[in-house]
């Protein structure tokens with residue numbers, strides 16, 4: 121389920137397996153896909169979600185290698201109950217995704233997209249005045265919700281590159297981030313109240329769905345900027361749009377949305393205080409190569425080696 125496999129990696133995959141390709145999962149090819157997986161031993165790809173019914177008749181399948189760090193598109197307990205191994209690509213994309221998040225921090229604060237558009241519309245007719253000023257990033261407070269690999273790489277950029285104060289909210293303490301980037305762990309409400317930039321890096325789970333909604337926006341500073349590089353559904357999008365429209369928060373930089381691709385009718389598109397990216401957190405040539413390579417290695421190990429790689433999400437699957 122991935123059309124952009126580099127040629128040399130394609131050879132590697134084809135050397136090991138008989139491969140059937142699907143260019144994403146669409147209403148048109150869903151049936152054909154369900155038919156093809158009936159006899160498949162494994163699956164590799166990144167266009168989802170894969171609902172359980174698609175796998176119901178796939179009686180051979182033993183492993184799924186997703187070309188992503190997130191695996192919210194799968195019902196992991198179902199896969200585990202079926203003994204299907206699931207592997208992801210966590211390390212390959214950490215720095216690239218943190219770079220994207222920081223690009224959103226700067227782009228929203230300094231109004232990069234908005235002012236680029238101003239020039240293109242021929243509206244740069246006099247020097248820019250206060251109505252177009254941005255706000256500083258350096259020496260401000262960044263609040264990171266979720267402190268996994270990407271959260272930690274973001275903390276590094278904020279602390280080491282921009283002298284920012286780093287707050288974080290996570291289920292467990294991360295002494296390394298506290299020592300290396302002088303980060304302070306705090307409750308979610310406190311983080312929301314104190315941060316100039318609230319950055320989401322948590323996985324989407326039942327617990328994190330709509331973690332940020334009306335009540336949380338109300339706690340944020342009116343000058344605060346929300347950055348979402350996690351999953352769209354971690355935020356109540358309707359409440360976010362209201363908060364952006366009514367000045368409850370200043371701006372939002374978003375790489376992920378409740379519905380992707382973002383529908384053309386979304387009110388987010390006409391808001392000047394948003395910077396929107398088409399889910400490109402990990403989308404560089406180098407990183408996508410590493411992710412595909414990692415996923416192929418994961419699949420080969422899961423199907424051919426005695427033990428899968430360390431990227432095994434559900435070791436309980438056996």
Ligand code: 8YV
Pocket residue numbers: 165166167187188189190191213401402403
């Ligand atoms: C993926 C992502 O590339 O890794 C993830 O979880 O969100 C992206 O980096 C995207 O989901 C396509 O696989």
